[in-house]
Amino acid sequence: MTTPTPSPASIVGDPRDAFHAQSWAVIGAGAIGLSVARRLAEAGRSVTVYERDGFVGGQAAGFEVEPGVWLERFYHHVFRSDRIVRRTYEELGLAEGLSWTHPLTATLLDGKIAQLDSPISLLRFRGLPLSARLRMGATLAALRLIPRGGLLEGRAAGPWLRRWMGRASYDRIWRPLFEGKFGAAAEEIALPWFWARVHDRTSALGYPRGGFRPLYEGLAERVRGAGGTVRLNTAVESVERTDNGYSVRARGASGIETQRHDAVISTLPPRLTADLASELPDSWRARYATVPAQTAHCLILALDRSLTDTYWLNVNDAGYPFLVVVEHTNMRAPSEYGGRRIVYLGSYRDPADPMLSLSADQLVDAFAPHLARINPTFDKSWITDRWLFAVRDAQPIVGTDFRDRIPPFETPLPGLYVATIGQVYPHDRGQNYAIGLGERLAAQLLK
């Protein structure tokens, strides 16, 4: 048990006053946690980051596919428009490793794979009549021109898209994607969220040499270099108010430890923050901690040959047990992975979905016949390795009431802050917005 030590803040002023708080706990070493911690540490605050896992990076973290070769547990790339990520790469001296390509994005519809990632490919797309393609192109162009998603607030994407691009385009191209991502809530998804996906994205995709691991290791190094601490394998179990700050109780390698901090930032989903901070009032919990979210579920296959020539394949045909096929080695050279082809089979699932309890081998058996529908020459013998990952709360259900259910940074408990991915709305969750969010909170606290 660590003995609580008085911090200078208890002498300077109210320890829970953000500006005076000297000792900060940050819960979570993902993109948000590391970026807020880095900025606070660089401003001279004492920062301890608590991370449950044995590595940094959260949802963007990788695993070692072979000694010294890292791959994200969930498919990741960045967009040219991700200015905050690009700036961060420059600040960390890693920009030279970030390379840009235009890998193929396509749709599987009526058993055929057709490119669908640009106005020209839309015009050539055979899966819709020409009039429907023109209407869809015009609707997407109009969305790109709208400067702020807030102008579309209060509307659901499904009915709006059906109205403007027509039922055929919506039902064949977009409805399967909304249903695959949000299940029964597909009709309720907020239009500003869809606007952001159209507005924010570029066809040029960036991926760093060695994956995203050096980015997160680099951010953690900045925290340490500025005097902060990043404690891995240390899961916070509770956060309780004391007379002059907070007592953070965490389970680490050597058992339970309790440490005092002037203030605490939780970067976890509000559902989990509410579990840790029992003093958060019921009104806060009812509004913010009950927003449903989907679990991301990803089976990764290493193959001895390519499955397709596409990087990103949206699966629009019915009956597939996955939503997207991301053939990573159609963006990066297979030689980076010992010549193997890397294929992610990704889905979003309700946390109660029984598919989440299947093993990697059971999923391989369940998915193999569907891979043969995509490439009839596919055979299970092509698979040389497989890995399975799932993460809860990966995709909040961004319904039309979502904006009112985004918690502010401040909570009703003075000195307890939340910085959580839903706050990037209407932008889609992503590393760029997560890093930006952490930096914005730090700037606000240091003002």
Ligand SMILES: Cc1cc2nc3c(=O)[nH]c(=O)nc-3n(C[C@H](O)[C@H](O)[C@H](O)COP(=O)(O)OP(=O)(O)OC[C@H]3O[C@@H](n4cnc5c(N)ncnc54)[C@H](O)[C@@H]3O)c2cc1C
């Ligand atoms: C399938 C998928 C694909 C994606 N693709 C892309 C992409 O292509 N491009 C892109 O930019 N973004 C992508 N993202 C999103 C991106 O990874 C996330 O938006 C970003 O990493 C979120 O960072 P975060 O800090 O909000 O949360 P997280 O990364 O979830 O970090 C939270 C951290 O808190 C830790 N934690 C949890 N509980 C505790 C506890 N009790 N005590 C201590 N620590 C705890 C967790 O272990 C985790 O490390 C994708 C995400 C998924 C799931």
